Amino acid sequence: MTEGRRIEVTVARRIVVKVGSSSLTTAAGKIDPSTVSRLVDVLAAARLRGAEVVLVSSGAIAAGLAPLGLAKRPRGLAAQQAAASVGQGLLVHRYTEELARHGVVAGQVLLTLDDVTRRSHYRNAYQTFAKLLELGVLPIVNENDTVATNEIRFGDNDRLASLVAHLVHADLLVLLSDVDGLYDADPREPGARRVTDVTSPADLEQVRIGSTGSAGVGTGGMQTKVEAARIATGAGIPVVLAAADQAAVALAGEPVGTLFHATGRRQPTRLLWLAHATDPQGTLLLDPGAVRAVVERHASLLAAGITGVIGAFTAGDPVNLAGPDGVPVARGLVNFDADEVPRLLGRSSQDLKRELGAAYEREVVHRDDLVLL
Numbered sequence: 001m002t003e004g005r006r007i008e009v010t011v012a013r014r015i016v017v018k019v020g021s022s023s024l025t026t027a028a029g030k031i032d033p034s035t036v037s038r039l040v041d042v043l044a045a046a047r048l049r050g051a052e053v054v055l056v057s058s059g060a061i062a063a064g065l066a067p068l069g070l071a072k073r074p075r076g077l078a079a080q081q082a083a084a085s086v087g088q089g090l091l092v093h094r095y096t097e098e099l100a101r102h103g104v105v106a107g108q109v110l111l112t113l114d115d116v117t118r119r120s121h122y123r124n125a126y127q128t129f130a131k132l133l134e135l136g137v138l139p140i141v142n143e144n145d146t147v148a149t150n151e152i153r154f155g156d157n158d159r160l161a162s163l164v165a166h167l168v169h170a171d172l173l174v175l176l177s178d179v180d181g182l183y184d185a186d187p188r189e190p191g192a193r194r195v196t197d198v199t200s201p202a203d204l205e206q207v208r209i210g211s212t213g214s215a216g217v218g219t220g221g222m223q224t225k226v227e228a229a230r231i232a233t234g235a236g237i238p239v240v241l242a243a244a245d246q247a248a249v250a251l252a253g254e255p256v257g258t259l260f261h262a263t264g265r266r267q268p269t270r271l272l273w274l275a276h277a278t279d280p281q282g283t284l285l286l287d288p289g290a291v292r293a294v295v296e297r298h299a300s301l302l303a304a305g306i307t308g309v310i311g312a313f314t315a316g317d318p319v320n321l322a323g324p325d326g327v328p329v330a331r332g333l334v335n336f337d338a339d340e341v342p343r344l345l346g347r348s349s350q351d352l353k354r355e356l357g358a359a360y361e362r363e364v365v366h367r368d369d370l371v372l373l
């Protein structure tokens with residue numbers, strides 16, 4: 001009976017499902033209650049089979065448009081934040097009511113970039129999810145749009161979903177969209193064919209990605225789904241991309257949509273984010289010995305190996321580490337402000353301690369906060 005089904009899906013015990021704004025919205029630009037209802041039925045069925053489910057739902061901005069009398073997604077950040085503020089409550093209310101029909105309690109989790117990059121926040125977020133799942137709650141996640149600024153926005157919920165999948169140690173990520181999988185060209189082009197399986201980055205070389213198809217409500221488009229799939233599969237989590245109206249069959253393991261097979265192994269979530277999604281605030285130039293230490297021995301970066309500094313970062317910011325040719329080899333969270341670095345250049349930790357005090361003995365980038373590019 002399970003013949004032909006995807007084993008990655010049927011064995012998954014912890015599943016993150018992401019649904020995009022375009023799938024939740026009617027042609028008139030309102031959240032479609034019947035879509036929410038059908039989706040919740042599918043999630044409840046997965047739970048009945050014994051899976052734990054986390055939902056990442058877009059749609060806060062879309063849900064806020066009609067109450068504010070807006071016809072389409074506003075351009076400005078403040079207006080988007082206002083729409084999200086109005087819409088997020090309505091959206092979660094819809095889910096809460098629908099889940100209650102199945103006797104399931106909903107919990108809202110709003111995340112910002114800091115929640116997965118700063119060590120203390122990350123642990124905090126992990127513990128919250130673990131407790132919610134232990135209590136049998138179905139967490140509904142979105143970006144905290146109302147306080148997010150351009151710098152700290154995840155930018156798209158596809159990537160947020162891939163990081164959440166990693167954070168909660170999910171076995172599977174399901175991306176639900178308005179298109180029934182990845183196509184080898186924009187699906188609106190005649191002759192475009194669905195890609196059923198992606199087993200390595202090479203399978204994506206022939207794929208052409210067009211603009212977003214949804215009428216101004218979604219942000220990500222197919223590009224961010226492919227990127228999210230790359231992040232998740234690279235960290236050992238398979239990804240199914242399918243249409244929202246195929247959610248039931250996709251979650252039953254039927255071979256619909258596109259399956260991105262896992263390619264890599266788990267890494268700490270913060271580092272995953274650091275490599276794939278942060279904007280570096282500056283660059284530290286390394287001498288050849290420091291490049292070898294960081295790249296080959298995965299050592300911390302000490303001041304002695306730094307020859308130059310570019311940018312205006314503050315301690316805790318992400319920065320690139322580049323070789324003498326200026327090509328970035330790694331990215332890390334820096335322990336000093338940019339204006340402190342010049343006087344540290346080329347100096348040994350012992351010298352720095354003697355001349356400037358014990359606080360300056362620390363690594364410029366600690367190996368635990370460093371990821372190779």
Ligand SMILES: Nc1ncnc2c1ncn2[C@@H]1O[C@H](COP(=O)(O)OP(=O)(O)O)[C@@H](O)[C@H]1O
Nearest residue numbers: 020021022177183185209210213214218221222
């Ligand atoms: N190669 C491709 N394969 C599939 N979809 C594509 C491709 N190129 C562009 N698209 C478009 O991307 C859209 C999905 O993005 P979007 O509407 O932003 O989704 P969501 O709101 O679910 O995040 C599809 O409707 C489709 O028209």
Ligand SMILES: N[C@@H](CCC(=O)OP(=O)(O)O)C(=O)O
Nearest residue numbers: 021059060061156157219220
């Ligand atoms: N956080 C935003 C959604 C951003 C987003 O990524 O949207 P989408 O491309 O539809 O998944 C919202 O809830 O409106």
